[in-house]
Amino acid sequence: MFALIDCNNFFVSCERVFRPDLEHKPVIVLSSNDGCAIARSNQAKLLGIPMGAPLFEIRHLVKTYNVEVLSCNFELYGDMSLRVMNVLQQQCEKVEVYSIDEAFLQFDKSINWAEEGERLRKHVLQCTGIPTSIGFGPTKTLAKLANLQSKALGIACYIDSTPVHHDTLKNTSVSKIWGIGANLSKSLKQQGIYSAYDLMLADPSWARRNYNVIVERIVRELNGHSCMPLTLIQEAKKSIQITRSFFEHVKDKDVLKQAAARYGFRLSTKLRESSQKTTTLFVYGRNSPFRGETPVFHQRTIVLPEPTNDTAVIIQHAQQAIESFFDPTVAYHKIGIMAVNLRDATQPGAHALFEAPKSAKKPDIDKVMDTLNKRFGLGTVRPLSCGESIEWMNKRDHKTPAYTTNWKTLVQVKAK
DNA sequence: TCTGGGGTCCTAGGACCC
DNA sequence: TCTGGGGTCCTAGGACCC
Numbered sequence: 001m002f003a004l005i006d007c008n009n010f011f012v013s014c015e016r017v018f019r020p021d022l023e024h025k026p027v028i029v030l031s032s033n034d035g036c037a038i039a040r041s042n043q044a045k046l047l048g049i050p051m052g053a054p055l056f057e058i059r060h061l062v063k064t065y066n067v068e069v070l071s072c073n074f075e076l077y078g079d080m081s082l083r084v085m086n087v088l089q090q091q092c093e094k095v096e097v098y099s100i101d102e103a104f105l106q107f108d109k110s111i112n113w114a115e116e117g118e119r120l121r122k123h124v125l126q127c128t129g130i131p132t133s134i135g136f137g138p139t140k141t142l143a144k145l146a147n148l149q150s151k152a153l154g155i156a157c158y159i160d161s162t163p164v165h166h167d168t169l170k171n172t173s174v175s176k177i178w179g180i181g182a183n184l185s186k187s188l189k190q191q192g193i194y195s196a197y198d199l200m201l202a203d204p205s206w207a208r209r210n211y212n213v214i215v216e217r218i219v220r221e222l223n224g225h226s227c228m229p230l231t232l233i234q235e236a237k238k239s240i241q242i243t244r245s246f247f248e249h250v251k252d253k254d255v256l257k258q259a260a261a262r263y264g265f266r267l268s269t270k271l272r273e274s275s276q277k278t279t280t281l282f283v284y285g286r287n288s289p290f291r292g293e294t295p296v297f298h299q300r301t302i303v304l305p306e307p308t309n310d311t312a313v314i315i316q317h318a319q320q321a322i323e324s325f326f327d328p329t330v331a332y333h334k335i336g337i338m339a340v341n342l343r344d345a346t347q348p349g350a351h352a353l354f355e356a357p358k359s360a361k362k363p364d365i366d367k368v369m370d371t372l373n374k375r376f377g378l379g380t381v382r383p384l385s386c387g388e389s390i391e392w393m394n395k396r397d398h399k400t401p402a403y404t405t406n407w408k409t410l411v412q413v414k415a416k
Numbered sequence: 417t418c419t420g421g422g423g424t425c426c427t428a429g430g431a432c433c434c
Numbered sequence: 435t436c437t438g439g440g441g442t443c444c445t446a447g448g449a450c451c452c
Contacts, residue, residue, distance in 0.1 A: 010452095030420090031419085031420035031421075032420055032421070033418085033419090033420080034418090035418075035419050035420060036419060036420065038420065038421090052419085052420085053419090054418065054419040055418070055419085056417075056418040056419080057418090057419085072420085072421095074421095098451090098452085099423095099451075099452045100452070101452075102452075178450095178451080179449095179450065179451080180450085181449060181450050181451080182449090182450095183448085183449065183450090184449075184450085212426065212427075212449095213426075213427095214425075214426070214449085214450085237423085238423085238424075239422090239423075239424090240422085240423090241421085241422060241423080242421090242422090243420090243421060243422080244420085244421080245419090245420070245421090247418090248417090288419085289419085290418085290419055334420095336421090338422095
């Protein structure tokens with residue numbers, strides 16, 4: 001028996017933990033540069049604010065209904081996510097952390113799912129302040145569907161393929177199924193498959209022939225045959241990228257190089273956090289897809305002489321890439337740096353044989369920076385090439401403090 | 417004026433090998 | 435007329451997820 005537990009309106013719920021005054025109000029959390037709504041409270045959803053709506057398009061709603069608008073605060077959400085997952089891991093032996101706000105759990109078949117589900121929801125809420133939904137089922141796909149129902153009803157739910165649940169499956173659009181996106185659902189509907197029930201009745205080999213193994217697995221899972229086991233051990237990441245769009249377009253090469261330094265710094269820090277090194281960097285710059293200009297996409301792939309997670313090396317290559325593709329006539333809207341072909345940094349690679357021995361006297365600057373930044377907050381110490389100000393070219397006008405990860409912004413409680 | 421960021425998996429087709 | 439068969443590896447691109 002699988003369960004999918006999912007945090008309700010996660011980013012909004014994180015903000016509400018430290019801002020109880022936001023409870024019962026319409027609240028939205030914006031993407032970087034305060035661009036679009038990426039999380040909405042139930043009240044905001046009821047106002048008709050769609051997921052991903054650009055802020056400038058919903059200004060009237062925000063004003064009329066006094067919607068609370070917040071910039072995203074991923075430091076907070078990441079930490080709150082860890083707390084939720086820790087609580088779940090204390091309560092259940094088999095937990096797969098699936099995303100920042102979701103986890104699959106596996107239980108014995110004989111479990112009383114209604115009781116266990118409510119107990120877990122209450123416990124998570126009590127320990128972290130985060131409300132959740134929980135759906136149970138004999139497969140991950142069915143547990144996901146049960147979670148949708150749980151979200152709608154506000155209680156733990158269960159779905160399997162037996163006739164008792166056929167009405168529910170008939171009332172669930174095929175597009176709501178985990179793994180069936182916009183393209184597949186359009187195509188399936190052309191084949192006469194509109195609901196989860198319709199897809200459940202499809203022939204798995206037909207699904208494979210006409211689509212692929214993923215759709216075949218979904219058909220089998222809808223019928224209660226589990227094809228996707230729980231992944232208990234988190235696999236090493238295969239790629240890490242840092243990409244950001246600019247608040248206003250950039251035509252200055254030095255500004256782009258400064259951005260490359262910032263993203264390169266963040267990228268190398270992330271590589272060290274996950275004890276990985278990269279052998280290949282992919283750097284790109286593009287213009288805005290929304291201004292009606294001819295699309296521009298400059299890119300460079302850099303194969304490094306040896307695997308590295310060294311900040312200085314990564315920044316140097318990223319800046320060289322910018323230097324080589326920069327075109328002064330282009331209004332750059334976004335650049336990105338991606339590390340692929342990652343290696344375990346704790347294992348000596350093929351190149352280690354030829355690596356120059358590190359001088360014992362040379363201080364490990366990256367290690368010192370990591371320690372200081374971890375203790376005093378991101379960006380406290382950084383390479384000069386990243387520029388002086390911390391907030392830069394990325395607008396965040398409504399950002400809340402990093403309540404749980406920065407001593408300076410710790411909430412103070414005073415008795416009256 | 418203004419439109420996110422970060423991932424994964426699968427498949428087809430080409431290059432290359434014996 | 436008629437030109438093998440079987441395999442691996444890599445890459446680009448598509449689709450999906452949160």
